[in-house]
Amino acid sequence: MASLEELRGELDRLDEQIIALYERRMEVCSCVADYKIKNGRKVYDRQREQEKLAKAASQVEHEENKKGVQELFTLLMSLSRKLQYQKLSRCGTTGRLPFIEVDQLEVKKARIVFQGVEGAYSEAALKQYFGDAVNSYHVRTWKDAMDAIEDGAADFAVLPIENSSAGAVSEVYDLLVEYENYIVGETVLPVNHVLAGLPGSGEEEITRVYSHPQGLMQCEKYLYDHPAMEKVSVPNTAVAACKVVEEQDKSHAAICSAYAASLNGLEVLREQINDSRHNSTRFIIVTNQKIFLKNADKISICFELPHKSGSLYQMLSHFIFNNLNLTKIESRPIEDRPWEYRFFVDFEGNLADGGVKSAIRGLREETTSMKILGNY
Protein backbone atom coordinates (compact mmCIF):
# COMPACT_ATOMS: atom_id res chain seq x y z
CA MET A 1 0.00 0.00 0.00
CA ALA A 2 1.28 3.48 -0.88
CA SER A 3 2.27 5.75 2.00
CA LEU A 4 0.21 8.85 2.86
CA GLU A 5 3.09 10.96 1.57
CA GLU A 6 3.08 9.19 -1.78
CA LEU A 7 -0.71 9.55 -2.07
CA ARG A 8 -0.48 13.24 -1.26
CA GLY A 9 2.28 13.64 -3.83
CA GLU A 10 -0.03 12.09 -6.44
CA LEU A 11 -2.86 14.48 -5.38
CA ASP A 12 -0.52 17.48 -5.71
CA ARG A 13 0.39 16.47 -9.27
CA LEU A 14 -3.29 16.03 -10.20
CA ASP A 15 -4.21 19.36 -8.64
CA GLU A 16 -1.51 21.11 -10.65
CA GLN A 17 -3.18 19.82 -13.79
CA ILE A 18 -6.61 20.90 -12.54
CA ILE A 19 -5.27 24.40 -11.87
CA ALA A 20 -3.64 24.66 -15.30
CA LEU A 21 -6.85 23.45 -16.95
CA TYR A 22 -8.95 25.83 -14.85
CA GLU A 23 -6.79 28.75 -15.97
CA ARG A 24 -7.06 27.71 -19.61
CA ARG A 25 -10.83 27.31 -19.26
CA MET A 26 -11.17 30.82 -17.80
CA GLU A 27 -9.05 32.28 -20.62
CA VAL A 28 -11.45 30.77 -23.14
CA CYS A 29 -14.39 32.13 -21.11
CA SER A 30 -12.80 35.56 -21.27
CA CYS A 31 -12.73 35.29 -25.09
CA VAL A 32 -16.39 34.20 -24.97
CA ALA A 33 -17.07 37.43 -23.00
CA ASP A 34 -15.33 39.49 -25.73
CA TYR A 35 -17.51 37.79 -28.34
CA LYS A 36 -20.64 38.51 -26.30
CA ILE A 37 -19.70 42.16 -25.79
CA LYS A 38 -19.13 42.57 -29.54
CA ASN A 39 -22.35 40.80 -30.49
CA GLY A 40 -24.59 42.08 -27.70
CA ARG A 41 -25.22 38.60 -26.33
CA LYS A 42 -26.27 37.75 -22.76
CA VAL A 43 -23.76 36.02 -20.51
CA TYR A 44 -26.08 33.39 -19.11
CA ASP A 45 -27.13 30.63 -21.51
CA ARG A 46 -29.30 28.32 -19.43
CA GLN A 47 -29.82 25.77 -22.20
CA ARG A 48 -26.12 25.43 -22.97
CA GLU A 49 -25.41 24.93 -19.25
CA GLN A 50 -28.06 22.25 -18.92
CA GLU A 51 -26.65 20.43 -21.94
CA LYS A 52 -23.14 20.67 -20.50
CA LEU A 53 -24.23 19.24 -17.16
CA ALA A 54 -25.99 16.33 -18.86
CA LYS A 55 -22.98 15.66 -21.07
CA ALA A 56 -20.53 15.86 -18.15
CA ALA A 57 -22.64 13.38 -16.19
CA SER A 58 -22.75 10.98 -19.16
CA GLN A 59 -18.95 11.10 -19.48
CA VAL A 60 -18.38 10.00 -15.88
CA GLU A 61 -17.04 6.48 -15.62
CA HIS A 62 -18.03 5.72 -12.02
CA GLU A 63 -21.66 6.29 -11.03
CA GLU A 64 -20.71 7.56 -7.56
CA ASN A 65 -18.85 10.53 -9.13
CA LYS A 66 -21.82 11.75 -11.17
CA LYS A 67 -23.20 14.12 -8.55
CA GLY A 68 -19.75 15.48 -7.73
CA VAL A 69 -18.93 16.19 -11.38
CA GLN A 70 -22.25 17.94 -11.88
CA GLU A 71 -21.62 20.09 -8.81
CA LEU A 72 -18.11 20.85 -10.00
CA PHE A 73 -19.36 21.95 -13.42
CA THR A 74 -22.17 23.99 -11.88
CA LEU A 75 -19.51 25.86 -9.92
CA LEU A 76 -17.12 26.17 -12.88
CA MET A 77 -19.81 27.66 -15.08
CA SER A 78 -21.00 29.99 -12.33
CA LEU A 79 -17.39 31.26 -11.90
CA SER A 80 -17.10 31.62 -15.65
CA ARG A 81 -20.24 33.78 -15.71
CA LYS A 82 -18.95 35.96 -12.89
CA LEU A 83 -15.71 36.59 -14.75
CA GLN A 84 -17.75 37.58 -17.80
CA TYR A 85 -20.01 39.94 -15.80
CA GLN A 86 -16.88 41.65 -14.46
CA LYS A 87 -15.55 42.06 -17.97
CA LEU A 88 -18.87 43.37 -19.27
CA SER A 89 -19.27 45.91 -16.48
CA ARG A 90 -15.66 47.09 -16.91
CA CYS A 91 -16.46 47.71 -20.58
CA GLY A 92 -19.37 49.89 -19.51
CA THR A 93 -21.96 47.39 -20.66
CA THR A 94 -23.83 47.73 -17.40
CA GLY A 95 -27.25 46.89 -18.74
CA ARG A 96 -30.14 48.98 -17.48
CA LEU A 97 -28.78 51.21 -14.72
CA PRO A 98 -30.44 54.54 -15.23
CA PHE A 99 -29.72 55.80 -11.74
CA ILE A 100 -28.17 59.25 -11.73
CA GLU A 101 -25.48 60.24 -9.25
CA VAL A 102 -26.13 63.51 -7.39
CA ASP A 103 -24.02 65.51 -4.92
CA GLN A 104 -26.94 66.26 -2.61
CA LEU A 105 -30.72 66.01 -2.36
CA GLU A 106 -32.76 69.09 -3.31
CA VAL A 107 -34.54 69.55 0.00
CA LYS A 108 -34.81 73.33 0.37
CA LYS A 109 -38.11 73.80 -1.45
CA ALA A 110 -39.19 70.18 -1.16
CA ARG A 111 -42.63 69.09 -0.02
CA ILE A 112 -42.46 66.08 2.25
CA VAL A 113 -45.26 63.67 3.07
CA PHE A 114 -45.69 61.29 6.01
CA GLN A 115 -48.40 58.90 7.06
CA GLY A 116 -50.57 59.54 10.12
CA VAL A 117 -51.32 62.78 11.87
CA GLU A 118 -49.24 65.36 13.71
CA GLY A 119 -47.26 63.72 16.48
CA ALA A 120 -46.73 60.48 14.55
CA TYR A 121 -43.32 58.85 14.82
CA SER A 122 -43.02 59.33 11.05
CA GLU A 123 -43.23 63.09 11.62
CA ALA A 124 -40.47 62.87 14.24
CA ALA A 125 -38.34 60.87 11.77
CA LEU A 126 -39.05 63.46 9.08
CA LYS A 127 -37.83 66.26 11.37
CA GLN A 128 -34.81 64.24 12.42
CA TYR A 129 -33.78 63.79 8.77
CA PHE A 130 -34.86 67.08 7.14
CA GLY A 131 -34.91 69.48 10.12
CA ASP A 132 -37.84 71.43 11.60
CA ALA A 133 -38.18 74.07 8.91
CA VAL A 134 -39.38 71.93 6.01
CA ASN A 135 -42.71 71.99 4.23
CA SER A 136 -44.50 68.79 5.24
CA TYR A 137 -48.00 67.33 5.26
CA HIS A 138 -49.63 64.04 6.21
CA VAL A 139 -51.82 61.45 4.52
CA ARG A 140 -53.92 58.56 5.85
CA THR A 141 -51.99 55.51 4.64
CA TRP A 142 -48.52 54.47 3.49
CA LYS A 143 -50.02 53.77 0.08
CA ASP A 144 -51.33 57.37 -0.05
CA ALA A 145 -47.78 58.56 0.68
CA MET A 146 -46.42 56.42 -2.17
CA ASP A 147 -49.13 57.79 -4.49
CA ALA A 148 -48.24 61.35 -3.52
CA ILE A 149 -44.63 60.69 -4.52
CA GLU A 150 -45.49 58.94 -7.74
CA ASP A 151 -47.92 61.71 -8.80
CA GLY A 152 -45.42 64.43 -7.88
CA ALA A 153 -47.72 65.90 -5.19
CA ALA A 154 -44.77 65.50 -2.82
CA ASP A 155 -41.02 65.29 -3.45
CA PHE A 156 -40.14 62.93 -0.62
CA ALA A 157 -41.98 60.51 1.65
CA VAL A 158 -40.82 59.22 5.03
CA LEU A 159 -41.87 55.63 5.69
CA PRO A 160 -41.03 53.14 8.46
CA ILE A 161 -39.33 50.02 7.12
CA GLU A 162 -38.08 48.11 10.15
CA ASN A 163 -38.34 48.11 13.93
CA SER A 164 -35.56 46.80 16.14
CA SER A 165 -37.95 44.58 18.12
CA ALA A 166 -41.00 43.92 15.89
CA GLY A 167 -39.00 43.48 12.66
CA ALA A 168 -39.91 44.40 9.09
CA VAL A 169 -42.85 46.63 8.20
CA SER A 170 -44.02 44.23 5.52
CA GLU A 171 -46.55 46.51 3.84
CA VAL A 172 -43.86 49.07 3.07
CA TYR A 173 -41.66 46.36 1.52
CA ASP A 174 -44.54 45.38 -0.75
CA LEU A 175 -45.18 49.02 -1.69
CA LEU A 176 -41.54 49.40 -2.77
CA VAL A 177 -42.13 46.64 -5.30
CA GLU A 178 -45.48 48.03 -6.47
CA TYR A 179 -44.35 51.63 -7.04
CA GLU A 180 -41.62 53.16 -9.20
CA ASN A 181 -40.33 55.11 -6.21
CA TYR A 182 -36.79 54.82 -4.85
CA ILE A 183 -35.03 55.02 -1.49
CA VAL A 184 -32.59 57.93 -1.22
CA GLY A 185 -31.99 58.06 2.52
CA GLU A 186 -32.66 56.52 5.90
CA THR A 187 -32.82 57.59 9.52
CA VAL A 188 -33.09 55.59 12.72
CA LEU A 189 -35.43 57.00 15.36
CA PRO A 190 -35.40 55.86 19.01
CA VAL A 191 -38.99 54.89 19.84
CA ASN A 192 -40.26 55.16 23.39
CA HIS A 193 -43.93 54.39 23.84
CA VAL A 194 -46.06 55.65 26.72
CA LEU A 195 -49.51 54.65 27.89
CA ALA A 196 -51.55 57.84 27.50
CA GLY A 197 -55.04 58.41 28.89
CA LEU A 198 -57.45 61.21 29.66
CA PRO A 199 -56.40 63.51 32.51
CA GLY A 200 -57.50 61.99 35.78
CA SER A 201 -57.59 58.40 34.57
CA GLY A 202 -55.24 55.70 35.92
CA GLU A 203 -53.41 52.73 34.49
CA GLU A 204 -55.47 50.26 36.57
CA GLU A 205 -58.81 51.40 35.10
CA ILE A 206 -57.79 50.99 31.42
CA THR A 207 -59.72 48.26 29.60
CA ARG A 208 -58.93 49.24 26.00
CA VAL A 209 -55.74 50.44 24.31
CA TYR A 210 -55.47 51.86 20.83
CA SER A 211 -52.29 51.81 18.80
CA HIS A 212 -50.74 50.94 15.49
CA PRO A 213 -50.22 47.14 15.19
CA GLN A 214 -46.45 47.79 15.41
CA GLY A 215 -46.96 49.75 18.67
CA LEU A 216 -49.02 46.86 20.09
CA MET A 217 -46.33 44.37 19.03
CA GLN A 218 -43.50 46.42 20.53
CA CYS A 219 -45.33 46.50 23.91
CA GLU A 220 -46.35 42.85 23.90
CA LYS A 221 -44.86 42.02 27.32
CA TYR A 222 -46.51 44.99 29.00
CA LEU A 223 -49.89 44.09 27.45
CA TYR A 224 -49.45 40.45 28.44
CA ASP A 225 -48.96 41.59 32.05
CA HIS A 226 -52.14 43.71 31.79
CA PRO A 227 -54.71 41.23 30.43
CA ALA A 228 -57.65 43.57 31.18
CA MET A 229 -56.47 45.84 28.34
CA GLU A 230 -58.18 44.98 25.07
CA LYS A 231 -55.87 45.70 22.10
CA VAL A 232 -57.39 47.70 19.25
CA SER A 233 -55.44 48.53 16.08
CA VAL A 234 -55.73 51.94 14.45
CA PRO A 235 -53.77 53.34 11.47
CA ASN A 236 -51.21 55.24 13.56
CA THR A 237 -50.02 55.83 17.14
CA ALA A 238 -50.92 59.52 16.94
CA VAL A 239 -54.38 58.59 15.57
CA ALA A 240 -54.72 56.41 18.68
CA ALA A 241 -54.15 59.47 20.88
CA CYS A 242 -56.78 61.46 18.90
CA LYS A 243 -59.27 58.61 19.32
CA VAL A 244 -58.92 58.64 23.10
CA VAL A 245 -59.63 62.38 23.10
CA GLU A 246 -62.62 61.96 20.78
CA GLU A 247 -64.20 59.19 22.84
CA GLN A 248 -63.71 60.89 26.23
CA ASP A 249 -63.82 57.49 27.96
CA LYS A 250 -61.48 57.23 30.94
CA SER A 251 -61.09 53.49 30.47
CA HIS A 252 -59.52 54.00 27.03
CA ALA A 253 -55.83 54.72 26.44
CA ALA A 254 -53.34 55.02 23.59
CA ILE A 255 -49.87 53.62 23.06
CA CYS A 256 -48.04 56.52 21.44
CA SER A 257 -45.11 58.89 21.92
CA ALA A 258 -44.98 61.32 24.84
CA TYR A 259 -45.06 64.07 22.18
CA ALA A 260 -48.34 62.76 20.66
CA ALA A 261 -49.79 62.52 24.18
CA SER A 262 -48.93 66.13 25.05
CA LEU A 263 -50.08 67.39 21.63
CA ASN A 264 -53.52 65.91 22.38
CA GLY A 265 -53.65 66.99 26.04
CA LEU A 266 -53.39 63.41 27.31
CA GLU A 267 -51.71 62.34 30.51
CA VAL A 268 -48.85 59.85 30.57
CA LEU A 269 -50.15 56.96 32.72
CA ARG A 270 -47.00 54.85 32.31
CA GLU A 271 -43.69 55.74 30.70
CA GLN A 272 -41.58 53.55 28.41
CA ILE A 273 -43.77 50.49 28.09
CA ASN A 274 -41.93 49.02 25.09
CA ASP A 275 -40.41 45.56 25.64
CA SER A 276 -36.93 46.66 24.61
CA ARG A 277 -35.16 49.67 26.11
CA HIS A 278 -33.37 50.09 22.78
CA ASN A 279 -36.57 50.10 20.73
CA SER A 280 -35.96 52.05 17.53
CA THR A 281 -37.41 52.27 14.05
CA ARG A 282 -35.57 52.70 10.78
CA PHE A 283 -37.34 55.06 8.37
CA ILE A 284 -36.60 55.35 4.66
CA ILE A 285 -36.75 58.51 2.57
CA VAL A 286 -38.39 57.82 -0.78
CA THR A 287 -38.59 59.85 -3.98
CA ASN A 288 -39.74 59.23 -7.56
CA GLN A 289 -36.43 60.03 -9.22
CA LYS A 290 -33.83 57.40 -9.97
CA ILE A 291 -31.02 59.16 -8.12
CA PHE A 292 -28.34 58.21 -5.62
CA LEU A 293 -25.98 60.27 -3.52
CA LYS A 294 -22.31 60.30 -4.48
CA ASN A 295 -21.32 59.06 -1.02
CA ALA A 296 -24.19 56.55 -0.65
CA ASP A 297 -22.93 53.31 0.88
CA LYS A 298 -25.92 50.99 1.11
CA ILE A 299 -27.97 49.40 -1.66
CA SER A 300 -31.39 47.78 -1.39
CA ILE A 301 -32.60 45.42 -4.07
CA CYS A 302 -35.32 42.82 -4.43
CA PHE A 303 -35.51 39.79 -6.68
CA GLU A 304 -37.49 36.67 -7.52
CA LEU A 305 -35.80 33.36 -8.18
CA PRO A 306 -36.42 30.25 -10.23
CA HIS A 307 -38.31 27.91 -7.89
CA LYS A 308 -35.62 25.24 -7.63
CA SER A 309 -33.04 23.88 -5.24
CA GLY A 310 -29.88 25.97 -4.78
CA SER A 311 -31.10 29.11 -6.55
CA LEU A 312 -30.81 31.38 -3.49
CA TYR A 313 -27.31 30.02 -2.88
CA GLN A 314 -26.39 30.82 -6.50
CA MET A 315 -27.68 34.39 -6.19
CA LEU A 316 -25.89 35.04 -2.94
CA SER A 317 -22.63 33.85 -4.51
CA HIS A 318 -22.59 37.08 -6.57
CA PHE A 319 -22.11 39.05 -3.35
CA ILE A 320 -19.32 36.79 -2.11
CA PHE A 321 -17.50 36.79 -5.46
CA ASN A 322 -17.55 40.59 -5.62
CA ASN A 323 -16.59 41.06 -1.94
CA LEU A 324 -19.88 42.74 -1.08
CA ASN A 325 -21.08 42.66 2.50
CA LEU A 326 -24.74 41.71 2.95
CA THR A 327 -26.38 43.57 5.84
CA LYS A 328 -29.94 42.27 5.66
CA ILE A 329 -32.09 39.70 3.93
CA GLU A 330 -35.85 39.52 4.15
CA SER A 331 -38.42 37.51 2.25
CA ARG A 332 -42.07 38.20 1.47
CA PRO A 333 -44.68 35.95 -0.14
CA ILE A 334 -45.39 36.68 -3.81
CA GLU A 335 -49.04 37.54 -4.42
CA ASP A 336 -51.07 34.71 -6.04
CA ARG A 337 -48.11 32.30 -6.01
CA PRO A 338 -48.47 30.32 -2.76
CA TRP A 339 -45.18 29.37 -1.09
CA GLU A 340 -43.06 31.36 -3.49
CA TYR A 341 -41.10 34.29 -2.13
CA ARG A 342 -39.52 37.55 -3.17
CA PHE A 343 -36.19 38.36 -1.50
CA PHE A 344 -35.12 41.78 -0.27
CA VAL A 345 -31.39 42.24 0.22
CA ASP A 346 -29.43 45.19 1.63
CA PHE A 347 -25.69 45.30 1.03
CA GLU A 348 -22.83 47.77 1.38
CA GLY A 349 -21.70 49.66 -1.70
CA ASN A 350 -22.31 52.40 -4.23
CA LEU A 351 -23.87 51.92 -7.66
CA ALA A 352 -20.75 53.42 -9.23
CA ASP A 353 -18.47 50.67 -7.77
CA GLY A 354 -17.15 48.02 -10.17
CA GLY A 355 -17.99 45.08 -7.88
CA VAL A 356 -21.54 46.36 -7.38
CA LYS A 357 -22.02 46.76 -11.13
CA SER A 358 -20.88 43.25 -11.90
CA ALA A 359 -22.95 41.68 -9.08
CA ILE A 360 -26.03 43.57 -10.29
CA ARG A 361 -25.36 42.52 -13.86
CA GLY A 362 -25.21 38.87 -12.75
CA LEU A 363 -28.30 39.10 -10.58
CA ARG A 364 -30.25 40.75 -13.37
CA GLU A 365 -29.45 37.92 -15.76
CA GLU A 366 -29.89 35.05 -13.35
CA THR A 367 -32.96 36.05 -11.33
CA THR A 368 -36.44 35.87 -12.81
CA SER A 369 -36.87 39.55 -11.97
CA MET A 370 -34.82 42.11 -10.12
CA LYS A 371 -35.32 45.71 -9.01
CA ILE A 372 -32.92 48.19 -7.47
CA LEU A 373 -34.88 49.87 -4.68
CA GLY A 374 -32.25 52.52 -3.99
CA ASN A 375 -28.71 53.47 -3.02
CA TYR A 376 -28.42 55.68 0.04
Ligand SMILES: C=C(O[C@@H]1C=C(C(=O)O)C=C[C@H]1O)C(=O)O
Ligand atom coordinates in the same frame (compact mmCIF):
# COMPACT_ATOMS: atom_id res chain seq x y z
C1 LIG B 1 -18.91 30.35 -21.53
C2 LIG B 1 -20.18 30.68 -21.76
O1 LIG B 1 -20.93 31.48 -20.88
C3 LIG B 1 -21.68 30.89 -19.79
C4 LIG B 1 -20.81 29.91 -19.13
C5 LIG B 1 -20.75 28.64 -19.58
C6 LIG B 1 -19.55 27.77 -19.28
O2 LIG B 1 -18.75 28.18 -18.45
O3 LIG B 1 -19.41 26.70 -19.88
C7 LIG B 1 -21.79 28.17 -20.39
C8 LIG B 1 -22.85 28.96 -20.75
C9 LIG B 1 -22.99 30.34 -20.32
O4 LIG B 1 -24.01 30.41 -19.34
C10 LIG B 1 -20.87 30.31 -23.01
O5 LIG B 1 -21.88 30.96 -23.34
O6 LIG B 1 -20.40 29.38 -23.68
